[in-house]
Amino acid sequence: MAEHPHATLVREAYDAFLRVDLDALRGLMTADVTHHVPGSHALSGDFKGQAAVIGMYRRLFQETGGSFRAELRHVFVDGRGHAVALHHITAEREGRRHRVDGCLVLRIVGDRITDIDECVDDVDKENEFWG
Numbered sequence: 001m002a003e004h005p006h007a008t009l010v011r012e013a014y015d016a017f018l019r020v021d022l023d024a025l026r027g028l029m030t031a032d033v034t035h036h037v038p039g040s041h042a043l044s045g046d047f048k049g050q051a052a053v054i055g056m057y058r059r060l061f062q063e064t065g066g067s068f069r070a071e072l073r074h075v076f077v078d079g080r081g082h083a084v085a086l087h088h089i090t091a092e093r094e095g096r097r098h099r100v101d102g103c104l105v106l107r108i109v110g111d112r113i114t115d116i117d118e119c120v121d122d123v124d125k126e127n128e129f130w131g
Helices: 006-019 022-026 050-063 123-130
Strands: 030-036 045-048 071-077 080-094 096-109 112-120
Touching: 006 071, 006 080, 006 112, 022 050, 022 123, 030 050, 045 050, 045 071, 080 123, 096 123, 112 123
Parallel strands: 030 112
Antiparallel strands: 030 045, 071 080, 080 096, 096 112
């Protein structure tokens, strides 16, 4: 049985992110995409529109000297425009290593990602690493 198109879209987005192909990633999102990042650090908040979301991703790579990685572990879809992507994050910043599991809850309209809610297992740990 073929993979659901929404799962394929999420896999394509993670692949583009890992290649740091931000133009390809932009093509997988709606113009008004929003990425919600939990926490109370400089990279948390609501990023609205492709420019803001891609700018935040650039900053992730800059802040970590290019070491930021999100290894996709599994994708769940409901066939109605929702997907959950489980991933493992690794990054290094200011001599500190970051290794955490998390997920993205994505909303998909047509064949584009329109909303991304990021979930982490320890908000305090995120604040400490990015603070």
